Amino acid sequence: MWTVIISTLILSTMVIGLGIKLLTILNFLEKPNTLVWQLITVVVFLPSIYSLLSVSKLVFGNIYLYYLLAILVFYYISPAIGRLYFVLTPIVIILYLDMILQKPLPIDIPLLVFASGFLNYGATWLISFLKKPAIVKVSLAAVVMLVLERLFGYFLPAYGLHTAQGIFIATMSAIFFITAVDRFNRSLIERKEDVDDLTLQANKDELTQFYNLYHLNKDFSSRQLNRQTLAIAVIDLDYFKTVNDQHGHSMGNQVLVTFSQHLHQCLTRELGENNFELYRYGGEEFVVTIKTLKEKSMEALFDILQTSISNVDIASLDQKLSFSAGIAYLANHDFDPVKTFDIADKLLYVAKTSGREQTRIEVENIL
Structure with missing residues (x-):
């Protein structure tokens, strides 16, 4: 009895720990569609599945729950990553069996391993169409996995038949795993939403709700406003200090919000929603990064x-609203946004000192 309890605790602790690790890393991992990102998901998974195989073999004399991590990721993170893990798991199993058996594997073993993986994935994929919570889907897929594990052990008696005690331990461990990980995932999602809210607050200007100086600096330093960006414009609301002094901060804030919203609407109408980015820079200044123009000149x-x-x-x-602006082209400055911004800012100063309500535009060097 105590052996069963201790074995259940060992296997449960192992799979719960591995599941929590995968959920945490993959939830907070950036998801660009790049080869490096794909490699990271593989690197995260391989030691996890190997650890599970090793512990179950050493403690129970056989391997158990080996597709549980792939099922978890399929439903809680991404079907695409889950599919990748369903491909990797049988490969790791075959390599692991080859290592512990210390002799060439007969062809039937790899065939059975891949057949088991295919059936597990097929069942997981079909269950995904059910309109049920993720915990129900994981549970159903786990039942299929346990049945296939029993068959796998039956067809490979030389490797080690799955015993009734082992199946009981695996089943109880799967129940503990599913319950604990589902609760953890819900808590993780809540925390992630809190982090997203804080990130949004850090990147958005509280008054205008457009990207702020922090986000602008981050874009300049990390993304470098790739070569698709045409120009940077620095815009200053004319006579804003006069409005603030004569009518108070409340009116000043209203003017800023109205100006920024109308500016955004106009840019959206003239350029399209995805062809520019608007930032609030300083008190009454705004920065616009422009990607393309739609059959019109910058002027x-x-x-x-x-x-x-x-x-x-x-x-x-x-008084009517007006603005002064300076515009510089990235191609003129080796696509360096900092240099381009500096030139645009200097052109804005020229526009302001020349009477305001005007735009000074750098000559575009077209090669």
């Missing part, structure tokens, strides 16, 4: 923006 675009902004009507404000 024409900003004339349209200036006219549109001047038509904005704000109650209790007896």
